[in-house]
Amino acid sequence: xxxxPMSPVPAEKGRSLWADAWARLKAxxxxxxxxxxxxxxxxxxxxxxxxxPHQFTTIYQDYNRVPPSFSAYPKPxxxxxxxxxxxxxxxxxxxxxxxxxxxxxxxxxxxxxIDERMTRYIDRSSVFEETQVVxxxxxxxKLVMSTxxxxxxxxxxxxxxxxxxxxxTLMAGRVSLAIGLLAGLVAVVIGVLYxxxxxxxxxxxxxVMMRIVDILxxxxxxxxxxxxxxxxxxxxxxxxxxxGAVLWLDMARIVRGQALSIKRQEYVQAAEAxxxxxxxxxxxxxxxxxxxxxxxxxxxxxxxxxILESFLSYLGLGVQEPMxxxxxxxxxxxxxxxxxxxxxxxxxxxxxxxxxxxxFIGDGLRDALDPKDR
Amino acid sequence: MLRYVxxxxxxxxxxxFVIVTLAFFLMRVAxxxxxxxxKGLNPVIKANLERVFHLDEPLWKQFLFYLQNLLRGDxxxxxxxxDFTVGEMLYDGLKVxxxxxxxxxxxxxIFGTALGVVAALNQxxxxxxxxxxxxTAGSTIPTFVIAPLFQLFFALTLHWFPVGGWGGxxxxxxxxxxxxxxxxxxxxxxxxMRGSMIESLHAHHIRTARALGLSDxxxxxxxxxxxxxxxxVSYAGPAAAALMTGSVIVxxxxxxxxxxxxxxxxxxxxxxxxxxxxxxxIAIFxxLFNLIVDILxxxxxxxxxxx
Numbered sequence: 001x002x003x004x005p006m007s008p009v010p011a012e013k014g015r016s017l018w019a020d021a022w023a024r025l026k027a028x029x030x031x032x033x034x035x036x037x038x039x040x041x042x043x044x045x046x047x048x049x050x051x052x053p054h055q056f057t058t059i060y061q062d063y064n065r066v067p068p069s070f071s072a073y074p075k076p077x078x079x080x081x082x083x084x085x086x087x088x089x090x091x092x093x094x095x096x097x098x099x100x101x102x103x104x105x106x107x108x109x110x111x112x113x114i115d116e117r118m119t120r121y122i123d124r125s126s127v128f129e130e131t132q133v134v135x136x137x138x139x140x141x142k143l144v145m146s147t148x149x150x151x152x153x154x155x156x157x158x159x160x161x162x163x164x165x166x167x168x169t170l171m172a173g174r175v176s177l178a179i180g181l182l183a184g185l186v187a188v189v190i191g192v193l194y195x196x197x198x199x200x201x202x203x204x205x206x207x208v209m210m211r212i213v214d215i216l217x218x219x220x221x222x223x224x225x226x227x228x229x230x231x232x233x234x235x236x237x238x239x240x241x242x243x244g245a246v247l248w249l250d251m252a253r254i255v256r257g258q259a260l261s262i263k264r265q266e267y268v269q270a271a272e273a274x275x276x277x278x279x280x281x282x283x284x285x286x287x288x289x290x291x292x293x294x295x296x297x298x299x300x301x302x303x304x305x306x307i308l309e310s311f312l313s314y315l316g317l318g319v320q321e322p323m324x325x326x327x328x329x330x331x332x333x334x335x336x337x338x339x340x341x342x343x344x345x346x347x348x349x350x351x352x353x354x355x356x357x358x359x360f361i362g363d364g365l366r367d368a369l370d371p372k373d374r
Numbered sequence: 375m376l377r378y379v380x381x382x383x384x385x386x387x388x389x390x391f392v393i394v395t396l397a398f399f400l401m402r403v404a405x406x407x408x409x410x411x412x413k414g415l416n417p418v419i420k421a422n423l424e425r426v427f428h429l430d431e432p433l434w435k436q437f438l439f440y441l442q443n444l445l446r447g448d449x450x451x452x453x454x455x456x457d458f459t460v461g462e463m464l465y466d467g468l469k470v471x472x473x474x475x476x477x478x479x480x481x482x483x484i485f486g487t488a489l490g491v492v493a494a495l496n497q498x499x500x501x502x503x504x505x506x507x508x509x510t511a512g513s514t515i516p517t518f519v520i521a522p523l524f525q526l527f528f529a530l531t532l533h534w535f536p537v538g539g540w541g542g543x544x545x546x547x548x549x550x551x552x553x554x555x556x557x558x559x560x561x562x563x564x565x566x567m568r569g570s571m572i573e574s575l576h577a578h579h580i581r582t583a584r585a586l587g588l589s590d591x592x593x594x595x596x597x598x599x600x601x602x603x604x605x606x607v608s609y610a611g612p613a614a615a616a617l618m619t620g621s622v623i624v625x626x627x628x629x630x631x632x633x634x635x636x637x638x639x640x641x642x643x644x645x646x647x648x649x650x651x652x653x654x655x656i657a658i659f660x661x662l663f664n665l666i667v668d669i670l671x672x673x674x675x676x677x678x679x680x681x
Contacts (some may be wrong), residue, residue, distance in 0.1 A: 031674065215392050218655045222622065223649070226641040230404045307516045312622060314518050317639055327518070334522035334627070338530045348519045355514045 021292075024368040031364020034357035041354055045173030053153055054164035054169040057322045060126040060152065061162055064142070068157040068165070074127045074149060079104065090121035093144070105134065113140035122147050126162075136340040153230045157342045159332065169346055172324040176351070179240045179309045179325070180302040184243025187305075188298050191251025196290070198252070199259025208259045210256065213249055221246070229317045243308060247301060248303045254293050262289050292369035299362035310351065326351040375672075379665065386661040390654070394444070397653040398437055400645055408453035408644045427453065432445060440647075444654065447631065450647035454639075460651040463636060467620065468655070471632035472541060474624070475617030477552045482559035489560075490567020497572060505564055512561025519555045521627040538629035553629045555621055556644040559613060566605050603674055611667030615659040619652075 025031060049056060062082050063073060074082060079099070085096040087108055095107040106122065108114065119131035128147040135144040156165035198209040216224075228242040262268065262285070271281050310327020312318035319325045325345045333344025409420050424430045428439055443450055449460035471474065493505035507660065528550070529537040541547040576599050583593045620634030633652060640648035 095635060106451065110447075124454060190631060215389075216397070218393050218657060220637075220653060223641065223653055226638060227400050227404060230641065293649060303514070311518065314623065317628070317642075330519060330522070334518075334525075337522060337526050341526060344522055344526070348523070352515050354518060355516070356510070359510065359514050 004315070021368040025280075025364055028364040028367060029264070030360045031368075034360035034364070037357045038354070038361065041173065041350075041357070042177060045170050045177060049167050049174070050166065050169040052167040052170065054167050054322075056163065056167040059162050059166070060158060060164075062126045063152065063154065063158045064162045065160055065336070066154055066158050066344070067340075068155060068342050068346075070153075070155060072151040072153055074152075077261050079127065079149070082125055084124040086122045086128065086363055090118055091125070092118065092143075103146050103148055104128070106147065107142065109142045112142070114143045116143075117125055118143065119147075120146055126150065126152070142311055152373060156346050157340075159329075159343060160336060160340075165342070165346060168324055169326075169329065171349060172326050172329050172347065173354075175319055175323060175325040176306050176309060176327070180306040183240040183244035183305040183309075184245065184302045186241050187247040187251055188294060190245060191248035192255050192290070192294060194248065195252035195255030196259050199256040200263065202260070202263075210253075213252055217249055225312065226317070229312065240305075240309065243305065243312075247305065247308075251294070251301070253299055254297060255290060258293055259286070262286050264281070296362060296366045299358060299365055303358040303362075306351070306355065307360075375669075379669070381666070382665050383577070386665075390657055393611065393657045394441070394650070394654060395437070397650060398440065399433075401641075401649055402433060404644065408646060410637070410644070412612065413578050427451070440650065449651040449654075452645055452648050454508075454643045454645045454648070461645045462657055463648065464633065464651050465632060466635055467633035468618075470543070470630055471620035471625070471634060472618040473543070474548065474551050474630065474632065475554060475620065478555035479550065479559060479610065479617050482554065482563050486560045486563025487567050487599075487603075487606060489564040490569075491571055491594070491602075492563070493568040493573060494571035494602075495594070502568075505568065509561040509565045509568075510630070513555045513565070514562040516555075517554055517558065517621070517623045518627065520557060521550070521624060524550050524554055525627070532638045540630050547628075551624050551630055554628075555617065555624050562609065562613075563606060566609055567602065570605045571598065576596045577601065596677070600674060602673065604653050607670050607674065608667055611663040612660065615656065615663040619656045619659050 018172045060206060062078070062085065066073060069075075080097075083104070083106055084094060087106065090108070092108045092110040092114060095109045099105075110116070114136075116133050116136070119133060119209055122128050122131040122145060127150060128151040129327055131145050131147040133143060134140070134146045154164055154166070156169060159165055159168065194213075195207065198206045224246050225243060228246065232238040232242055235361050265285075268281060268285055270283060276284070306326075309325060310330065312323050312329035314331040316331075317327055329347035330351065333340075333347060335345050408427075409415055409423050409429075415423075415573065421430070428436055433438075440450065449462075449464065452458055452460050456465070483660045485516070488507070489505045492500040507586050511539075512581040525537050528534045534547050535546050538550075539547060577598075580593060580598050588597075620632040622638050623633040624630070624632040628680060633655070636648055637652045639645070
């Protein structure tokens, strides 16, 4: 085939419906900011845990439920208790301790000769490190040790077991977001396939398929979810595939209605008259027109799934320790409320702002793709 | 009208039958049984227990047996709380759940409609934005976040209300659960009402009413609101059924002895009869309230007729 010369005058470029929708979406500031916030949150949760100073499973025994703080732990008031704790664990008597040049000098006595390896007991505490013997009495009954303070930062405080809340919140975010996407996707795939088949095949098949949906609707939703949890046990990937498999009912109805109406549109009839085959019609006309409601519904489905997951976790049916999700953290925080309110405030903030962002994006997409509703 | 109601009630029977059948067999397909405890029961005792409750018979026989009892209004005994029949438990639980849910829905309907109307009348002005913001917040923040925060501020800090418990139905014990249950509903109702009211205010008959010189009050309340109420009514039906049969989260957090809790506990403990009873109750409520909605439709909208 020879090259066709380009026409010298560029054709007037029309604006596609998608370009229109994109322009409308960009004009919606709430949706745009929400999108950025969501991207930020996703990056934070995915990459954040690698950069925080703690592992999400590490337990700091001496830092149970310490409040959030930007300065390093241990706080001056905590040293005394930590010294007493460590010395008690070593089963020797504490004669006294003092702070000198940033080092802590601990003097211990005992009725029996003291082993120098006693320093390990001090090191084992999460407050101290690099403990050395400075001075030892001749009869080995008295020992002076020097130890330095191990500086730890807990920007979000720690939980009941002394684990870093910052790392845990981000890890929980990974789980919550992943579950939202996973189950949302499953629901959309099943719903679109089911709804589109019912809508296109039509007739008796459509009737039967939709009657099945109606019956499933009438069963209490929670019953379904709990039965699935019972079936799939505590395997959370399987479980949320299952949750997604429950949430497809609305999607199927929406897609079926859409498919029924698109099938009868004039442009589809025109394409048929021009001899475009079924695939061509499906790809070129039907799928793009179905996409709008599907995208909108998906963005509104993800927050639903996240709430559902949190709800299940709240009942103790969802994600299991040591993994966590925002729902799990909120339920644990609720049990420690009056004394340690950051345990509930931080995950609640993360969860709620994410849900807000998702909802704003969903609303924005609806306005952009379906402007007649405005 | 009476014929319509009767016909609707008759067509509900097959629906209920399908739901009962599905729930019954789904429940039985799940692994485990009501007497499979962690400790492990003496096999002889377990066999005896299963014989007493007919659990050793073939499944279809059990199903027929259950249906028979159900038709006589007997929900059977609870396997995990043998001192009570399921009927007693549901009756006691319903008294509590229906109160909480009923008040929540009633308040949500009253305030939600009012807020929606105010927003629609002041479209794109300050009060409209405030209502929309409230509605967004109410429908986004999950109940299990609102409820603990309510407890934290109003119970633990200000000591206005008790943290939880039913207290024999004392007023102060109901405030927390009702408010937390109400907020999401309020948000949805306000949103629906705002949308349909804006549409209604642009309708031709409203313009005519204004042109005829009717007072603002008459136009808004008698003419615009009447048409705009329809989406609210159709929303309120299923919502009433769902709310009055108990919310698991609110009942768990505020420690209220309602139905919602039975449902989850029953399913987890394989307390077959208890779960079945709850499912049947919820299904009946759903059918009933949908019927009420359809009747109300005819009352509000003269174009709807069932003759």
